[in-house]
Amino acid sequence: DGGITQSPKYLFRKEGQNVTLSCEQNLNHDAMYWYRQDPGQGLRLIYYSQIVNDFQKGDIAEGYSVSREKKESFPLTVTSAQKNPTAFYLCASRMRGGLDEQFFGPGTRLTVL
Amino acid sequence: AQRVTQPEKLLSVFKGAPVELKCNYSYSGSPELFWYVQYSRQRLQLLLRHISRESIKGFTADLNKGETSFHLKKPFAQEEDSAMYYCALRGYGGATNKLIFGTGTLLAVQP
Numbered sequence: 001d002g003g004i005t006q007s008p009k010y011l012f013r014k015e016g017q018n019v020t021l022s023c024e025q026n027l028n029h030d031a032m033y034w035y036r037q038d039p040g041q042g043l044r045l046i047y048y049s050q051i052v053n054d055f056q057k058g059d060i061a062e063g064y065s066v067s068r069e070k071k072e073s074f075p076l077t078v079t080s081a082q083k084n085p086t087a088f089y090l091c092a093s094r095m096r097g098g099l100d101e102q103f104f105g106p107g108t109r110l111t112v113l
Numbered sequence: 114a115q116r117v118t119q120p121e122k123l124l125s126v127f128k129g130a131p132v133e134l135k136c137n138y139s140y141s142g143s144p145e146l147f148w149y150v151q152y153s154r155q156r157l158q159l160l161l162r163h164i165s166r167e168s169i170k171g172f173t174a175d176l177n178k179g180e181t182s183f184h185l186k187k188p189f190a191q192e193e194d195s196a197m198y199y200c201a202l203r204g205y206g207g208a209t210n211k212l213i214f215g216t217g218t219l220l221a222v223q224p
Contacts, residue, residue: 033211040122042199042216043157058211090157101147102212104157 003027004105006091011110013078013085021076021108023091029103030096032074036060037088037107046089049074050096078110086112115140117202119215126190127223134185134218136174136200145203146183147212148174152196160185160198170194190222 004025013019023032031050035043045058049068063082068074074093078085088109092102116139126132138144148160161169163176163183174185183200200215 035214040216042119043214045211045213048211092157101159101162106156 004091004093004103006089006105006108008108009106011108013110013112015112016080018077018079019110021078021089021091021110023074023076023105025072025074025091025093025103025105027093027095027103028071029093030071031094032068033092033094033102034058034064034066034074034076035090035092037090043090046076085110115144115202115213117200117213117215119198119200119218121218122216123219123221125221125223128192129189132185132187132190132194132220132222134198134200134220136183136185136215138181138183138200138202140181140202146174146176147201147203148172148183148185149199149201149214150196151199157199190220192222192224195220195222 007022033048034046036046037043044060046060046064047055047058047066049055052068052071055066055068063079065077088107090107091105094102118137120135146163149157150160151157161167172185172187174183176183197217197219199217201212203212
């Protein structure tokens with residue numbers, strides 16, 4: 001099954017701990033994105049990367065960090081500095097230069113205990 | 114500022130009734146607009162984009178630049194249309210080409 005995978009599906013974290021969410025794609029897409037989805041707030045962009053070894057902050061980057069060492073991988077670390085980390089996290093990817101459809105992963109639900 | 118507004122959090126209709134999901138945008142240039150849909154237990158996926166001027170699953174959306182709107186319409190709702198719908202905008206300029214999403218409307222089609 002090709003496309004975008006996110007793991008784990010559910011993640012529990014103790015307050016004060018960092019946690020890393022995985023996002024992998026085999027679509028050969030250049031651009032990758034991380035969104036946070038909260039009820040009543042839609043999708044908000046955390047970080048995005050248009051090419052390997054480059055990434056930019058989105059609208060709500062505080063308390064998060066990312067890396068893009070490989071084209072197919074864009075992990076997101078939720079740090080202890082993120083004040084309200086409990087949320088549903090979505091990863092997406094897009095082919096640069098093509099139609100602007102973003103393909104989404106199944107998501108990871110993070111719960112901070 | 115670039116913004117997408119979906120005024121309705123929930124829209125409940127009966128099967129066979131017409132549906133209109135509202136979307137208004139704020140953007141100074143020529144935006145590209147999309148509707149994404151998320152069915153229960155499925156991934157968020159693209160429903161349609163305004164440049165294609167297509168009808169998908171009976172849904173259509175027309176970009177009205179005068180009213181800055183991109184409402185999603187379907188003449189006869191089906192139960193399988195029940196889902197969360199997001200309107201999104203892509204602005205040109207800069208290197209981001211990022212999407213800006215609205216807050217979403219949950220469509221519930223009653224039997």
